Amino acid sequence: xxxxxxxxxxxxxxxxxxxxxxxxxxxxxxxxxxxxxxxxxxxxxxxxxxxxxxxxxxxxxxxxxxxxxxxxxxxxxxxxxxxxxxxxxxxxxxxxxxxxxxxxxxxxxxxxxxxxxxxxxxxxxxxxxxxxxxxxxxxxxxxxxxxxxxxxxxxxxxxxxxxxxxxxxxxxxxxxxxxxxxxxxxxxxxxxxxxxxxxxxxxxxxxxxxxxxxxxxxxxxxxxxxxxxxxxxxxxxxxxxxxxxxxxxxxxxxxxxxxxxxxxxxxxxxxxxxxxxxxxxxxxxxxxxxxxxxxxxxxxxxxxxxxxxxxxxxxxxxxxxxxxxxxxxxxxxxxxxxxxxxxxxxxxxxxxxxxxxxxxxxxxxxxxxxxxxxxxxxxxxxxxxxxxxxxxxxx
Ligand SMILES: *[C@@H]1O[C@H](CO)[C@@H](O)[C@H](O)[C@H]1NC(C)=O
Ligand SMILES: *[C@@H]1O[C@H](CO)[C@@H](O)[C@H](O)[C@H]1NC(C)=O
Numbered sequence: 001x002x003x004x005x006x007x008x009x010x011x012x013x014x015x016x017x018x019x020x021x022x023x024x025x026x027x028x029x030x031x032x033x034x035x036x037x038x039x040x041x042x043x044x045x046x047x048x049x050x051x052x053x054x055x056x057x058x059x060x061x062x063x064x065x066x067x068x069x070x071x072x073x074x075x076x077x078x079x080x081x082x083x084x085x086x087x088x089x090x091x092x093x094x095x096x097x098x099x100x101x102x103x104x105x106x107x108x109x110x111x112x113x114x115x116x117x118x119x120x121x122x123x124x125x126x127x128x129x130x131x132x133x134x135x136x137x138x139x140x141x142x143x144x145x146x147x148x149x150x151x152x153x154x155x156x157x158x159x160x161x162x163x164x165x166x167x168x169x170x171x172x173x174x175x176x177x178x179x180x181x182x183x184x185x186x187x188x189x190x191x192x193x194x195x196x197x198x199x200x201x202x203x204x205x206x207x208x209x210x211x212x213x214x215x216x217x218x219x220x221x222x223x224x225x226x227x228x229x230x231x232x233x234x235x236x237x238x239x240x241x242x243x244x245x246x247x248x249x250x251x252x253x254x255x256x257x258x259x260x261x262x263x264x265x266x267x268x269x270x271x272x273x274x275x276x277x278x279x280x281x282x283x284x285x286x287x288x289x290x291x292x293x294x295x296x297x298x299x300x301x302x303x304x305x306x307x308x309x310x311x312x313x314x315x316x317x318x319x320x321x322x323x324x325x326x327x328x329x330x331x332x333x334x335x336x337x338x339x340x341x342x343x344x345x346x347x348x349x350x351x352x353x354x355x356x357x358x359x360x361x362x363x364x365x366x367x368x369x370x371x372x373x374x375x376x377x378x379x380x381x382x383x384x385x386x387x388x389x390x391x392x393x394x395x
Pocket of ligand 1: 047048151
């Protein structure tokens with residue numbers, strides 16, 4: 001009796017307890033529904049919310065009754081089946097069965113004796129979202145029903161995309177962060193960290209017919225060296241996600257190789273250095289001649305001379321290339337005899353003076369244009385044993 005009283009009387013139970021009130025109410029009921037206890041049994045359902053792919057319970061119970069329960073049936077009006085669809089019946093004498101086609105994802109988890117009609121739905125999909133009706137058929141008073149709304153949450157697919165900005169001085173799109181197909185719409189923002197004030201974001205969203213929304217946040221900024229390699233994070237929040245999701249992104253500004261420097265290492269090695277993004281590929285060649293394979297070793301950006309033979313003499317070129325451009329550096333190697341220590345010193349000095357481009361290129365030009373004698377002598381005055389020169393030449 002408790003349940004129907006509550007369902008009919010909005011007044012506090014204290015007031016209700018008074019005999020006077022009870023009498024009035026029963027009298028009213030008798031007047032309004034003289035022949036049937038219609039609505040006298042309360043069917044309790046619920047409001048179900050599920051994340052796509054998970055399992056959800058559609059709860060349904062009938063309050064105590066002494067009448068005979070002949071069947072429980074389920075109807076639905078969903079995104080996938082917008083027409084009212086009778087899909088599941090549990091008969092007192094025949095057990096549960098599907099009405100319009102089988103769907104393994106539904107399982108009856110109730111109990112006829114307990115007047116429990118609950119269903120379990122596994123791998124819930126967006127098209128399952130809608131209104132489910134649970135109907136108890138009693139003898140002799142007929143049908144009692146309740147409606148259970150099923151709400152779907154769809155977690156977004158999150159992706160950060162590098163928009164490959166090339167070094168420049170005007171604002172461009174650096175990256176986008178997309179939360180695809182979220183229900184309800186996801187919130188997408190950027191944590192700018194060290195780039196606060198140097199980059200900005202704009203957000204837009206696209207609503208899909210199936211009730212999901214795609215939200216795209218764009219990160220914009222001037223593609224300078226200063227912002228290169230700084231880390232930012234895209235933060236996505238959605239009720240469909242167990243917790244906010246953060247995707248770290250390293251801002252990349254792309255540029256062709258900058259000036260090429262050749263550094264002399266110990267052990268007669270030359271390292272070709274340049275700055276580039278993405279990292280430049282280095283190739284060593286010798287002008288007009290092939291590299292003497294057995295007497296040099298190329299290891300990444302380093303060229304190493306394995307002997308001091310005059311067969312190694314020549315103009316060596318280091319080429320630095322990435323998809324945005326190419327730069328060259330040159331070194332002239334001239335070995336006269338055995339041991340050479342002082343000559344590397346000459347080389348290092350030229351490098352640190354940062355006049356390599358001019359000075360040394362002349363040496364090479366002199367050598368080529370005016371014959372070798374004069375040029376060679378010039379250098380010999382600095383180093384008695386051998387000579388070498390470096391030049392950088394822009395492409
Ligand atoms: C059910 O829950 C959803 C989400 O929590 C809410 O938006 C909706 O209004 C509720 N519906 C009812 C009938 O309570
Ligand atoms: C909803 O529609 C969008 C766009 O057509 C699609 O990309 C997405 O996969 C759909 N989502 C679901 C859960 O069906």
